[in-house]
Amino acid sequence: MAKYNDLDIANWKNYNEIYTDTLWLIDKRDNSGMHSGSYHGNFIPQIPYQLFKRYTKKNDWVLDPFAGSGTSLIEAKYLGRNGIGIELLEEIAIQAKNRIPKEINPDNKIEIYIDDSRTFNLNKVLQNFKIRNVQFVIFHPPYWNIIKFSEDKRDLSNANSIEEFLFGFGKVIDNACGVLEKNRYCAIVIGDMYLNSEIVPLGFKCMNLFLDRGYKLKAIIVKNFEETKGKLNQKQIWRYRALASDFYIFKHEYIMVFKKVK
Numbered sequence: 611m612a613k614y615n616d617l618d619i620a621n622w623k624n625y626n627e628i629y630t631d632t633l634w635l636i637d638k639r640d641n642s643g644m645h646s647g648s649y650h651g652n653f654i655p656q657i658p659y660q661l662f663k664r665y666t667k668k669n670d671w672v673l674d675p676f677a678g679s680g681t682s683l684i685e686a687k688y689l690g691r692n693g694i695g696i697e698l699l700e701e702i703a704i705q706a707k708n709r710i711p712k713e714i715n716p717d718n719k720i721e722i723y724i725d726d727s728r729t730f731n732l733n734k735v736l737q738n739f740k741i742r743n744v745q746f747v748i749f750h751p752p753y754w755n756i757i758k759f760s761e762d763k764r765d766l767s768n769a770n771s772i773e774e775f776l777f778g779f780g781k782v783i784d785n786a787c788g789v790l791e792k793n794r795y796c797a798i799v800i801g802d803m804y805l806n807s808e809i810v811p812l813g814f815k816c817m818n819l820f821l822d823r824g825y826k827l828k829a830i831i832v833k834n835f836e837e838t839k840g841k842l843n844q845k846q847i848w849r850y851r852a853l854a855s856d857f858y859i860f861k862h863e864y865i866m867v868f869k870k871v872k
């Protein structure tokens with residue numbers, strides 16, 4: 611079997627910190643190193659940490675087409691991986707660009723480009739770095755319009771309909787996974803949403819975009835979702851509304867892992 615990580619299976623009992631089951635209950639954000647955690651809509655560093663440990667080797671290249679505050683790129687550098695990020699929001703991308711060089715492993719290269727992930731010319735960037743492929747892609751798109759990240763029409767959170775969002779996200783998959791090495795992996799972090807008193811299973815709709823393109827589904831992980839910044843009384847209001855009505859409050863999101871087999 612081709613090696614796609616640095617785990618020494620002879621010492622498998624020493625990897626207590628690596629999750630192998632599909633329920634990730636994480637109560638505290640890892641705020642070590644250069645992580646800031648202040649960007650609304652970021653994810654916790656433990657997600658890229660777990661994925662990079664399982665699916666990448668030292669000095670591999672990871673790609674994050676929705677880089678945001680750079681959580682995955684900071685984690686990539688911390689773990690001795692190289693990284694390419696794409697982010698539409700200039701201000702956020704610049705903040706990330708300033709923080710990343712302060713993380714350990716100065717020899718690993720990390721670059722963030724301010725652009726549209728649907729159309730950004732990745733081959734040109736790969737040529738500049740003298741590489742042919744990346745070895746992992748991590749997708750953390752907007753959960754359609756749950757959080758509006760900008761007024762920019764190219765921002766997927768401004769899609770006018772779920773269909774337009776999925777079409778745009780499909781373009782990002784094609785562009786990013788176009789440079790993913792065959793037999794390597796990508797993952798999406800995504801949640802579901804409510805619209806007009808009904809669940810929109812956004813996670814599964816996004817999963818189908820990968821399946822329709824021939825990627826192999828390797829994991830559906832359920833991760834708890836703790837609104838750490840949420841105020842207690844707001845939680846109480848939602849609990850009241852849920853009890854008084856017919857819905858449940860989302861407390862999970864998905865991490866889905868795929869393998870590129872063709």
Ligand SMILES: C[S@@+](CC[C@H](N)C(=O)[O-])C[C@H]1O[C@@H](n2cnc3c(N)ncnc32)[C@H](O)[C@@H]1O
Nearest residue numbers: 652653676678679681698726727750759765766
């Ligand atoms: C959920 S956030 C990612 C957060 C990131 N994982 C972090 O920890 O900071 C999604 C990001 O995608 C960006 N975005 C939306 N549409 C985009 C597009 N077409 N091209 C590039 N970035 C886009 C948004 O500006 C936002 O920062």
